[in-house]
Amino acid sequence: MFNTIGDVKTALSAQRYIPSDEIATTVFLAEKLGKPILAEGPAGVGKTELAKVWAAATGRELIRLQCYEGLDETKALYEWEYAKQLLYTQLLRDKLNDLLAGVTSLAEAADRLAAEEDVFFSSRFMLPRPLLKAITSERPVTLLIDEIDRADAEFEAFLLEVLSDFQVSVPELGTIRARHQPMVLLTSNNTRELSEALKRRCLYLHIDYPTAEQELQIVNLKVPGLPPKLAQQAVELVQRLRGMDLKKHPSVSETIDWARALLELNIRHLDRATIENTLNVLLKFEGDLQRARRAMVRDEGTRRDEFGRLRRDDESGRFRGN
């Protein structure tokens, strides 16, 4: 598929995603080695997006498994459709009577029924969940296992088995082997430590907030209509906010949302009133909003800035002192 790391970069860029060298190398290695990638980093830096563009760039279908506390095999792998089985039994009652006609003993009846067992435990009555779908798919797929840190430790252990051999065993059907080995991307927001066994099997990719230039590139790419100067100012402000002591820092996706909002509002110049009115797109906690506003007001008092931008040094200094 890809011959060099440069190919990966071009292919991902063609999908309107700006990959760092780190990301391109890891994707390239994953393709070559067939190993899963474990992507960690703060929320909203484009981990899930990476899976989407990876799938699109390679022309594979994307299958997504969203993890949550209490997720188990029946939700992730497969489940028997009992209702359908019952329904079929009811509908086929006549047929069953025919089958059992002329039977003299109970044992003989049981034997005849047992011979037909395969009908009821076949893939016809099986409800494939994302993992099984990814394994049995006719075409190569990309499997996204999102927020694995939210699932329980037991599920993680179960996942290990699937990820190391790409096969699952269903007691009634036997072992199902993957036709094409799926490319796997696991994401984690690092809310808890993942097991070492899982990490050992994966290539590790740490995606952090982008630098100012990278973020500007992203904004220019995703919100093409935004005037260059405004984009520059917006990115600068976001970078400053990330330097402050906040409960939740604005993510890349929020920067993009904000840039879109500025474009929709047809704003040409970033002044204090505009920032105050639209800051809630970036900051989602009341405390954070107030803190940012206070920093702006203080800034106005000490030194009038050309567009009332925040000065991160005295803000963070103040809170460290507490």
Place this chain on the structure above:
Amino acid sequence: MDQRIVDFIHALRAKGVRISVAESIDAMRCVEIAGVADKQFFRSALRASLVKEPRDLPTFDELFPRFFGLDTPPPLQQPGGGMSPEEREKLAQMLQQMLASLSPEQLRRLFEMMMTGQGMSGSQMRQFIDEHTTATQMTTGFQPWATRRAMRELQFDRLEQLLQELLQKLREAGVSEAALRQLEQEARENREALAQQIGREVGNGLQQREAEERRRRPVEDLQDRPFEELKYQDDDDMRAVINRLAAQLRTRVALRQKRANKGALDAKSTIRANLRYSGVPLDIRHRRKHLKPRITVICDVSGSMRAVTGFMLMLVYALQDQISRTRPFVYYRTIADVQADFQQLRPEEAIRVVPERVQGGPWQTSLGSCLETFTRDHLDAVDRRTTVIFLGDGDDHMSPPNPRAFETIKRRAHRVVWFNPEPPYRWGREDNHMHIYAPMCDAVHHVSNLRQLVAAVDGLFS
């Protein structure tokens, strides 16, 4: 190159990064695929396959340039570039003469390398240093001293004198002054390069030896030793013990959670589960309660308590996957939220720095006023799902007991538990206020060794 990568992996391990054999094989394959031509890609390939924890990234970034970066010592060059063939002939002759009569052996080798430009590979140099010096028997923290010792034992400073001798001889043999000056310059550059290489290999040797020693040391069973004796244990031993205990505890907790039939009947799930018995409810399903506790730990970090606090916090952090949220606080004369430290550092490192977050000295524990501060500033760390754990001896040298603040915390919390390493007969004596707080707790555990601590933590999950 392979050898260099293996050395690099050893150095990472010595710094405490956990790398398995499988991962080092992966690293080799990744490098094979990504190639070594582009350094950025090479670096990313190693990083993706070796480092799996964000907090180990700085270690990687620090070590990488030392192994593959610009500050690898420059290669030796052959001196005598500006000489005519006859002059070069003379140089070789003179050098042979000098080398033949030169002792000790290690100095002879060094001088030869300096004057011919034929150096050693990293591992050869390390062996050379091991054979001729005692430098690698020191510990890593003393690397500059170790390097100096190696230089001294190799008699490195005599190289200058030997060089002058050689130059003198060549001068007498009629070699032009310009050629000699160039020779001197080149020889000096070689000497600089050798010095750098020695310094680096001494460092590598030290790290490797430490890593090996760490591997060889058996892990003692420390469970029944009192905490005071454990205070001076090595970080790695502590981590090994804690990890083992945590693994035991985790299995126990997971099993118990699986078998527990708690909570209300889950009608939907029961119907679904019993379809296979054509609707006869044989298998009753219950709604799972919130089984993962949220924990707020408030730890005493006065001198006598530090060891047990360290173990407690390490145990809590080793069990992160069984806990939905942890908020650590430490107190002495003042109280501080130390969550940020635990997010940025490894638990064992965080434990070393957290006592600096609070003020206090001997006989300055001020539990009462710390409780007051906590109820004023940090009550958001306590809600109805939170189990609050106090870990302390209950001593208070500065302020009166503060049952009112304690009551405020208790009212908000799901449970309040106290772990106390002091024996119960001491509670309430002198400055100890344990007798006031104890009746207000949901449970009080006396923990004086690891076994008791593990049992007490186990109690949190039931």
